Amino acid sequence: MTIYPQNQTIKNVERLADLVTQPSLANAWWPGAVISEKQATAVAEQQHQKLLASLSALAAGEDGDDAAAINGVRQQMQAVHVTGRQFVDLDPDWVRVHPRANVPLQGDYSLWAGVQPATITLVGLVSSPGAKPFVAGRSADEYLDGIDKLSGADRSFAWVIYPDGKTQKAPVAYWNNRHVELTPGSILFVGFKERLLNSDFEQMNQQILHSLTHRRPD
Template sequence: MRMLPFSAFMLSLLSQSLYAAGTVTVHRTDSGETLKIQNAQRLSDVVSQPALAHSWWPGAVIGVTGKTRDQQARHQQLLARLASLAAQESGDDAAAIRQLQQQMAALKVTDRQFVDLDPDVLRVRTATNKPLAGDYTLWTGKMPGYITLYGLVSGAGNRPFTPGKSVAEYLDETALLSGAERSYAWVIYPDGRVQKAPVAYWNKRHVEPMPGSAILVGFSQRLFSSAYDDLNAQLVDSLTHRIPQ
C-alpha cells in the first residue's frame, strides 16, 4: 500500500477536523449584536468565547439552523389547529381560543437542542460537552427580570419576577378564560425543562418559576372534547422551542 507523505497526511486530518467543526451564529438578545464563531469543535469552544463572558447560560438557546424549518412547520400546524377550533366554537370559548392563537402567533421557534451550556458543567462533566458539526444559531443575553404568562388567561404577557413567588400566586393576579385548566399550570423553565404545577385550592404546591420562565394555562380536559387531548402538549412543545426575547 502506498504511504501518503507526512504533510499530505496532516492536511487530510486537518480537513476532516474542519469538516466536523461547527459554525455558530450568535444573537445577543440584550444588545442586538450578532457575531459568528467559526470552527467550533465542541460546545465549550462556543461558551468560552470572551464576547459571551457575561451571558446568562440557563436561558440560552442553541438550535440546528438547517432543521429550524421542521419546528416552524410544527408550530404553524398548531396555529392552524387553533384557528380551526376557534371557528368551530362560539361565544367565550371561541374568543379564548382566538386570544391564545394570537399569543402563539407572536412566538418565534427554532430547532432547540436540549444541551447544557453552562461552562462549568461542560468542564466538569465532559460527557455533556457535545461535538459540533454544521451550522447552529445561538441566542443568549442577560438574565431577564420577568416571567411570562401564556394560555387561557386574561392579560397574558410579561410579569415582574418576584423571588419566592409561586406559580399559583402569579395566577391569582389574573383571571382565567373560558375553558381554562384550573387545577394545574405548566412551567416551562428557560433551560427547556417542563413541570406541571398544582395550583388549585385542593392540590396547591409551592412551585417557584425562575426568571425567564413561561407559565402556561392550558385547556381543561373536562370541558372540551377529545379533539383537545393533545393540544396542551403541542402548546408546551412550541414554548420549549421558543426563541428568547
C-alpha cells in the same frame, strides 16, 4: 455559528466547549441560553405552523366565549418565534468538566445568550397575558392571583416552562395547591381543561408546550 443578540459570527467552533468559552460570552446567562440547529429549526417551524392551524380549526368549531378564548391563545402563539433547540447543558463549567457534554457541533448552529431577565411571561387562557415582574419565592398560584381565566381554561393546573426548556405541571387550585416556584425568564402557561370524549384540547396543550419549549429568546 451566529451568536445573538450581538449578531456575532464566529468560526472554527468544532465542539461545544469552543463555543461556551468564547470571551464575548463571559457575562452570558447560561440557564436561559438556547442553541439551535438549522434543520431542526425548519421542523420546529413546521410544527408551530401546524399548531396555529389547529387552533384556528378548534376555534371554528366553537362559538361565543370559547371561540374568543381560543383565538386569543392563537394570537399569543402567533407572536412566538420557535427555533430548533438542542437540549444540551450549556454551562461552561459543566462542559469543561464532563467530556461527554463537550459534543461536536456538526451543522449550522445559532446561539441565543443574553442577560438574566427580571420577568416571567404569562401565556394561555388568561385575561392579561404577557410579561410580569419576577418575584423571588413566588409560586405559580401566586402569579395567578387576581388574573381572570378565560372560558375553557384549566383552573386546577398550570404549566411552568423553565428557561432551560424543562416543564413542570403545577397544581394551582385551592384544593390541590402545591408550592412550585418559577425562576427568572420562566413561562407560566394556563392551558385548556380536559374535556370528556374530546382529546383535542389535551393534544393542543401538548402542542403549545412543544412550541414554548422551543421558543427563541427575545
